[in-house]
Amino acid sequence: MDLESERVLKLIFPKGVPESLENRPELFSYLEKLGTYKVEQLKKEESRLEEENKSIIEQTQDLAISNYKTFIQTSECSRQIFNEFQRTETRVDALIEKLPEFSQKCEKFLNETSEINAKRRLNSITLKRNAQLLEILELPQLMERCIREGRYEEALELAAYVQKLGQKHGEIPVINNIVVSIEASWHTMLVQLLAQLRTDLQLPRCLQVVGYLRRMQAFGNAELKLKFLQARDAWLCDVLNSIPKDDPQQHLTKTIELTRINVFNIITQYKAIFPDDNIPTSAGDLASGEGSRIFHAWLHRKIDNFLQTLEMDLQRGVSSLDAVLGQCMYFGLSFSRVGADFRALMAPIFVRVILQNFNNHIRKVNQDFESDLEKYTLINKVTSGIHRRKEEITPTDSYSPPETLLDYHPLASLCNGYLNVLNDLRLCAPISLAIDVTRTLESSLKTVAKNILLFYKQEQQAFTGNERESFVKLCSCFAYDLIPYIQRCVHAIFPQSTLTNHLGINLITLQKEKITFFDQKDILDPLKHLLPDKIDVILMQTQEAVLTSVSAPVVTTVQQET
Structure with a gap:
């Protein structure tokens, strides 16, 4: 649009061109047409336009009147179209609002379908490799x-x-x-x-089992040794615990046998499985390694357990102590091959048990003598010389009991009790018990002397002449026959030559120190005022042996030898 047209528009529309006329091509063509009019035409233009407008309005009215139905229909159609457009616009707005959500759901669906597709692919691969899976x-x-x-x-x-x-x-x-x-x-x-490993296994199977454990690398070398010894020890304890404990002799014998056999089997297995441990063959070759310490700790524990079992069974009482001692000494000596000779540990146990049993038996003998003496009576007791021992014709080194004891039942029973105890001791008599045995017997004889004195005090007032004479002879038999005989029996069990060689002293020193010698003066001190001189006793026995022509009946049987 040129400058002149703009001026014309300002003249026509001083307040500005209406929006309805802007950008309409008819306006500019009309302006160009106005530009060609003369003044008279311009003056007439306004009236012409009014007339033309009126004419158009009349024509429009005529057209509307003549075609009102068409207008009504057009209006209805326009209104319907307008409503439809409004509904369409509303739906389009709703659709636009839901499009983002729809887009998201589509994307989600795509993702899910991709996962399903991946799973389907994975299932296909899984199906193909089913056998390997x-x-x-x-x-x-x-x-x-x-x-x-x-x-x-x-x-x-x-x-x-x-x-x-x-x-x-x-x-x-x-x-x-x-x-x-x-x-x-x-x-x-x-x-x-x-x-x-806690069962009875032979060496090949042990090697195989420990080989598996080594390959599993569950334990270190030292820990594996410890586990092996613990497992084998548990099996050994089960074996030993299964031994019947009713009979101490059988239990101890079976324990010695099974312990010796099975412990050496375990040692053999240990040496074969762990050759790096130098198990010593003597006490001076103990290795200082950790494995060796573990082994020797276990071995010492087994020895301690055996010593406890030994002492327990010995205290319960065994029938053949010498046989058990021989087995134990052989058992202890066999352990010297692994540097564990424990015979010196068993000796104190045997000595202690033997002495304890000896003391118990002697105590029982004293109780029996006291009981026999309470029942004993000297009424009508006539001694027969044919049963009395004559010192001048009987060897002093004889181990046969004095026959004079047959005239006095309590003394004969006492002698039998002593001999039974000494016979049991003779089978297994440690030299270290020589002094203790002597002192025990000496104490027992002192108790016997006191019991005889007590018997005299209780019965002396009722004694007749013959009964008093019989009592004196009983005391003489106890003092001059029984005590020397028991002394000889002690020397038979503990020979003086053996003691002198063992102690490195002479016989005079042995007698001076009273080693295996009774203190007869101390024993007979309670009865010294009742005992006649020994020479008088010998003369009395000789006279009676000559005057007596009929032998008296035997009261009891005295054991003949120790």
Whole structure:
């Protein structure tokens, strides 16, 4: 639009061109047409336009009147179209609002379909490799079956394979679960192998089982040695605990036998399985290694347990102490091959038990004598010289009991009791007990003397002449026959030559120190005022032997030899 047209528009529309006329091409063509008019035409233009406008209005009215139906229909159509456009616009707005959500759902659907597609692809691959996957998934069951059937070699190979598989694919849950299951089965196999060591195994099987344990690398070298000894020790304890304990003799004998055999079997197995431990052959070759210390600690513990069992059974009482002593000494000597000769540890136990049994038996003998003396009476007791021992014709070194004891039942029973106890001691008489045995017998004889004195005090007022004479003879028999005889028996059990050689002293010193010698003066001190002189006793016995022509009946039988 040129400058003149703009001026014309300002003249026509001083307040500005209406919006309805802007950008309309008819306006500019009309302006160009006005520019060609003359003044008279311009003056007439306004009236012309009014007339033309009126004419158009009249024509429009005529057209509307003549075609009112068409206008009505057009108006109805316009209104319907307008309503439809409004509804369409509303729906389009709603659609525009829902398009983002629809887009999101479409994207979600695409993602889900992609995951389903990936799973479908994975399932396809799984189906193709089904056999290989089954082999991997069945590894735990296969491991359990191998362990259950004792095929530990295959179980170890499976465990090694799964361990490598876990290192490569440990992030996969299935593989991780398989590794966990195999580890649980691995622990079960470890427990089973240790349990087998607690059974009666021969050397080849022990080597095999320990070989499996080494390959499992569950224990260090020292810990494996400790576990081996603990397991074998548990089996040995079960074997020893299964021995019947009713009879102490059989229990101790069986314990010695089983301990000796099985301990040496365990030692042999230990040396074969752990050759790095230099088990010493003598006490001076003890190795200082940790494994050696473990072994010797176990061995010392077994020796201590055996010594406890030995002392317990000996205190319960065994029928053949000498046989048990021989077995124990052989057992202790056999352990010298591994530097553990423990005979010196058993000697104090035997000495203590022997002395304890001896003291108990002597105490019982004293009680029996006291009981016999309470029942004894001197009424009508006539001694027969044919049963009396004559010192001048009987050897002093004889071990036969004096026949004069037959005239006095309590003394004969006492002698028999002493001889029974000494016979039991003779079978196993340690030299170290010589002094203790002598002092015990001496104390027992003192008790006997006191009991005889008590008997005299209780009965003396009722004694007749013959009864008093018989009592004096009883005291003489006790003092001059029984005590010297028991003294000879003690010397028979503990020969003086053996004691002098063992102690390195002479016989005079032995007598001076009263080693195996009774203090007869101290024993007879309670009865010294009742005893006649020994020479008078000998003369009296000789006279009676000459005057007596009929032998008296035997009261009791005295044991003949010790």
